[in-house]
Amino acid sequence: MSRSERVALYFVASPLQYLAAKRIAENFEQGARQVLVWYKPGLMSIVKAEEWDACSYLPWPRLEPLPGLFGRHRRLRENIRLVAALVGSCETLVIHSAVFDTEAINYFLHALPKACGASHMHARILPDGLISIRRYPLSLGKRILQHTRKMRRMFAPELKYRCFSGDRIGSDAPFCDRIYVLPGLPNEYPAEKAALLPPLVKAVTVLRAKDISEKCALVVGQPLVDTGLLKESDMHALSEEISKWLVDHGIKKVHYKAHPKDPRHELRRPDYQLVAPADALETYLASHYYDAVIGVRSSALLFARQIYPPAVEVVAFGWDRINFKSRQEQEDMRNVFDSCGVRFA
Template sequence: MASTVAVYFVASPLQYLAARQIAQTHEAGARQLLVWYQPGVGPIVRPEHWDATAYMPWPRLSPLPGRFGRHRRLRENIRLVASLVGRCDTLHLHSAVFDTEAINYFLHALPRAAGAREMRARILPDGLISVRRYPLSPAKRALQRLRWLRRLAAPELKYTGFSGDRIGSDAAFCDRIYVLPGMPHEYPSAKVVTLQPLAQPSAAQPAEDAPRERRALVVGQPLVGAGLLDAQDLPAVSARLHGWLREQGIERIQYKGHPKDPNLELCAPGDEVLSLDEPLELWLARQRFDAIVGVRSTALLFARQLYGPSTEVMAFGWGQVRFKSAAERRDMERTFKSCGVVIDQ
């Protein structure tokens, strides 16, 4: 019988990397269980880093066949995770959000299945979702009451209602909210715990204060090929991007192409084209870069959340690149800036 079991429900590479750091530091000593509920996370999971792992299908998207398939999937998911947890004294449940039915029912069912005397819920960082609060609307509050009705058919499916922010940051069951360094947030300060940068360079790389070459990553994407940029504008954008890197004293430039960018549009002579045999997210988490640059790839947002302030993340060419509308440009610019990506027009 374990004293403390920490369970991590993750749905993205960012959440996975945050959960890994939390397991190694803030939850050290607990039994560590990873549950992912988006299939795309599976390729980055390293089972040897956890005491147990499992894929849990999302009930709404993957109901069981037949009548009441969603309801039966919820019950099967609870049995699955409870079998991994076993018996314990204390449960720490980690998730980026607690209002969704895929996660919420565990707040009531899992402590009872495990015989736990204490349960705490802790919120994982979720990138841009974590930048601001999302108050529960009257409709969402009404939906909580409807979900509570499942208890009439299955006592373990008791929905735990709460008010305030929809992720659960204001709820009494939540005692800790993990945030990324440098990322803005609107959470109550008494609950906030700031993580270290998620990128943890491997021991083979020089220490931060050791002499080393300055290194940058160019994030490629289809621009001309996708109709986002005129062909005559591409050389100027690439020249500005690479010129800025030279101004920063970058000695080594690596280029990560996009699967839909066979022409490596932003690649310049001397760039080292990468060919990775693992997901980009895991590879990035073990690297150290002085700068990561691109145009409008969402990989820049991921990089900004992964690295601390010592790594500059820049977006170039926004004066030439096309957007579907002025509203799309405003929304994307607000997103990039709120995440800390510097936009060079």
């Protein structure tokens, strides 16, 4: 492989991050060698390898260590070799990730430029839905943990952890020079670092056929009880509330989109038809018409409101039952949903 002038590398863990990486490649990194790495196995179904110069799945060291002694440590080193081979020799390396405090990503900041012979390295942050509207300062304990990760360098010189303070995703770190943000969503990042992405998908062009009288709604699932956001008893009441709303609005046909981390399909009722889009949900919405999109606090509701015309109902349920981390978090999220035009039931 010949030496590249510039390589844009993207570490992605969700369909939203994948769509953001595509927009960055198209609008901000034209001419660069485009390399995609995903570290959630479920993303394989939406990755189109032909759209990238190189791409691969990256095993998460903590979840998929190599067999034998020090398997996690050896997986970290193996991952660096894997990604270095994808990137190849280059002059400038631009690393994109939604977060930089995790050891599975952080070690690349030091090791990869050296492995690829890069003279210049930039680290940039991918948007991550609702998580990106607020700052999450590193606690003292987390900052101490960062320094303990430096000890790996005693056994592997390339594993040098880049410590930083402030926001845990790395937005305040000196190595980060740009933070990509989504249109329509507020953020608390420094204005001089923030870069606005174009819409992840174009507005919907598929309208409900005039000869189809039956209305159809999409219920967007997400883990609520299993993540401690909702009590089991409240889940049943919430499900009844959604069902009543659908009946009151004359909607009998209901599709259900499950969340990858929601194996129980908590919000699904027996008469809901399960849909499993091959593409990211946002892309699926842009090519499928629904009379209503229903959910709780999923960021998919925000994008549905941006994609669909005003005639489509986009409604959030159950906020009076959800266990938010703080009143401030609830107010911040409610303001975002309000500003995007999502209704509250």
